Amino acid sequence: MHFRNGKLTNKILSKEKLLTRGxxxxxxxxxxxxxxxxxxxxxxxxxxxxxxxVADDGGGSGVLREDLGMLPPGDIRSCLLALANTEPAMERLLQHRFKEGRLKGQSFGNLFIAAMNDIYGNFETAIKEMSNVLAVTGKVLPMTLENVKLYAKLEDEHVIEGESNIPIKNGELGSRIEQVFIKPKKAxxxxxxxxxxxxxxxxxxxxxxxxxxxxxxxxxxxxxxxxxxxxxxxxxxxxxxxxxxxxxxxxxxxxxxxxxxxxxxxxxxxxxxxxxxxxxxxxxxxxxxxxxxxxxxxxxxxxxxxxxxxxxxxxxxxxxxxxxxxxxxxxxxxxxxxxxxxxxx
Incomplete structure (x- = not known):
C-alpha cells in the first residue's frame, strides 16, 4: 500500500520509536x-x-514432546504470535490445526517450531529464529531449557503427575491442591x-x-x-x-x-x-x-x-x-x- 509523502511510514516509525522508549x-x-x-x-x-x-504435556504439544523429545511448543507459539508483527494470513497458517489423519489436532505452528528445533538442534535458538521470521516485539523465552514435569500434591495426600492430568484427576478426587512441584527440582x-x-x-x-x-x-x-x-x-x-x-x-x-x-x-x-x-x-x-x-x-x-x-x-x-x-x-x-x-x- 502506497501513501503520498510517506505520511503512513513516518507515523509508523514515530510509533515504533515511542514504543522503544516504553x-x-x-x-x-x-x-x-x-x-x-x-x-x-x-x-x-x-x-x-x-x-x-514449558511444563505442558497435553494436546499437540504433548505429542511432540513425547515423539521428538523436545520442549512443548504450544504456549511459546501462542506468545510468539501475540507479539508478532506479521500478516493475518501467516497467523492463520501458524494457528491452523489439522482435522484429519495422523496430524489431527496438531497445529502448524507447533510443527514449525519442531522443524526449527530440528534444524538448529537447540530449542532456545529455534525460538529466536522463529521470532526473527515473525518480527516479534520483545522476547519470548521458555522458563527453562530442561525437560521438566509438573506434579501436584493434594490435601488428601494424593500426588498427581503431569500438567494435563492435574485438573482432571483433582476434579475427580474433589480435593484441594496443597502444593505443586517440578522434577528435576534444580531446573x-x-x-x-x-x-x-x-x-x-x-x-x-x-x-x-x-x-x-x-x-x-x-x-x-x-x-x-x-x-x-x-x-x-x-x-x-x-x-x-x-x-x-x-x-x-x-x-x-x-x-x-x-x-x-x-x-x-x-x-x-x-x-x-x-x-x-x-x-x-x-x-x-x-x-x-x-x-x-x-x-x-x-x-x-x-x-x-x-x-x-x-x-x-x-x-x-x-x-x-x-x-x-x-x-x-x-x-x-x-x-x-x-x-x-x-x-x-
Whole structure:
C-alpha cells in the first residue's frame, strides 16, 4: 500500500520509536491468558520479555514432546504470535490445526517450531529464529531449557503427575491442591530471563492458570530470589474465573496465598482484580463446567492491605464468542500507569 509523502511510514516509525522508549516489562505465565495480555501490552511498549511455562504435556504439544523429545511448543507459539508483527494470513497458517489423519489436532505452528528445533538442534535458538521470521516485539523465552514435569500434591495426600492430568484427576478426587512441584527440582532459568528480571521496571505474574501456568515459573531454581531482588514493581493479575479441578471456590486472596506459599512474602506489590459483573447468560455457560467468577471482597481487600499488597480494581472483562477474557488494553494501561507514576515520584 502506497501513501503520498510517506505520511503512513513516518507515523509508523514515530510509533515504533515511542514504543522503544516504553517500560521494560517481564511477564511470567502461560496459556491463553498470557497471550491475550501480550497482544495489548505490545501497543504500549516494545520492551517485553515473556517467560513462558514449558511444563505442558497435553494436546499437540504433548505429542511432540513425547515423539521428538523436545520442549512443548504450544504456549511459546501462542506468545510468539501475540507479539508478532506479521500478516493475518501467516497467523492463520501458524494457528491452523489439522482435522484429519495422523496430524489431527496438531497445529502448524507447533510443527514449525519442531522443524526449527530440528534444524538448529537447540530449542532456545529455534525460538529466536522463529521470532526473527515473525518480527516479534520483545522476547519470548521458555522458563527453562530442561525437560521438566509438573506434579501436584493434594490435601488428601494424593500426588498427581503431569500438567494435563492435574485438573482432571483433582476434579475427580474433589480435593484441594496443597502444593505443586517440578522434577528435576534444580531446573535452571535462562540467563537472558534472569537479566530481563533484574532490569525490569515491572514484573507481572499472570494472567493464567494459577497452578499450571503461573506458579511453575516460580519453581525454577532461584527464580523467586531474582524476582524478589529486582527493583521493578511486582504485579499479580488475578484470574477473572476459577478453574475447575484447580482453583475451585478460590477468591483473589486464595490465589495470592498460593503464590506466596510457592515463593515468599514480598513477591507481590500490587494485585489487579476485576469488579465487573459478568452477564448472567455467559456466567451460566461457565457454571455448567464448574467455574465461577472471582470478584474481590471488601474483607479480602483489607487483608491484602495488611499484607502490604495494594489492590487495583477495575472493570476488566472482555467477552468474545461467549469466552471471558481480560481486557488486554485496560490491563496494559494500568501497568503503564503504575510504572510511570513510580518514575514521577
Amino acid at each position: 517500560p521494560k516489562v517481564v511477564v511470567l505465565g502461560g496459556g491463553t491468558g498470557l497471550s491475550v495480555f501480550l497482544r495489548g501490552l505490545k501497543e504500549y511498549t516494545s520492551n517485553i520479555t515473556a517467560i513462558v511455562t 535452571k532459568p535462562l540467563d537472558e530471563a534472569v537479566v530481563a528480571i533484574k532490569e525490569a521496571d515491572c514484573i507481572v505474574l499472570g494472567p493464567g492458570s494459577l497452578y499450571t501456568s503461573v506458579i511453575p515459573n516460580l519453581l525454577v531454581s532461584d527464580m523467586v530470589k531474582h524476582i524478589h531482588n529486582s527493583k521493578g514493581l511486582k504485579v499479580y493479575i488475578s484470574n477473572v474465573m476459577t478453574q475447575p479441578g484447580e482453583t475451585d471456590n478460590y477468591g483473589v486472596l486464595d490465589h495470592i496465598k498460593a503464590i506466596i506459599k510457592h515463593s515468599k512474602e514480598g513477591i507481590i506489590d500490587y494485585v489487579i482484580a476485576n469488579i465487573e459483573k459478568i452477564p448472567e447468560e455467559i456466567l451460566a455457560i461457565y457454571e455448567k463446567d464448574g467455574a465461577r467468577a472471582v470478584i474481590i471482597t471488601d474483607e479480602e481487600e483489607k487483608m491484602l492491605d495488611q499484607m502490604g499488597i495494594q489492590v487495583i480494581k477495575n472493570n476488566l472483562i472482555d467477552i468474545k464468542k461467549n469466552y471471558i477474557r481480560h481486557d488486554a488494553i485496560k490491563l496494559s494501561q494500568i501497568i503503564l500507569d503504575l510504572v510511570m507514576n513510580r518514575k514521577d515520584k
